[in-house]
Amino acid sequence: MTSWRPDWDAFPEELLAFWTERHLCTLTTLREDGRPHVVPVGVTVDLERRCAWVITSGTSQKVHHLRRSPALAACQVDGRRWSTIEGRGEVLDDEESVRRAVERYATRYRQPRPNPLRVAVRIEVERFLGNV
Secondary structure, three states, X not given: OOEEOOOHHHOOHHHHHHOOOOOOEEEEEEOOOOOEEEEEEOOEEEOOOOEEEEEEEOOOHXXXXXXXXXXXXXXXXXXXXXXXXXXXXXXXXXXXHHHHHHHHHHHHOOOOOOOXXXXXXXXXXXXXXXXX
């Protein structure tokens, strides 16, 4: 696979397995001057909600960037295997969205520490790239 547009009802098993294994990711957002801002994050794919999630502090630079321009890319790599999600991020601070994003994060990584400023970034996936 080099490029795949989500068909959430026929998600490739190898791709889902790769996005379920514990791998840290990078999230790339765009600064106001167009330069990329790349930071490490945990990303979780949510088949049920047909999206991906990131949790972060509402005061982070990535949140600032996404509120201005929602374009993003999230990437993970493991040796020769890699995958990138291209999409648009929506910053959500409602209790249900943050709870869902935390649940997904805890399933893939670990229970995150409490953060009263936590928000959820819901990624509307436009396509997956990669070699898994």
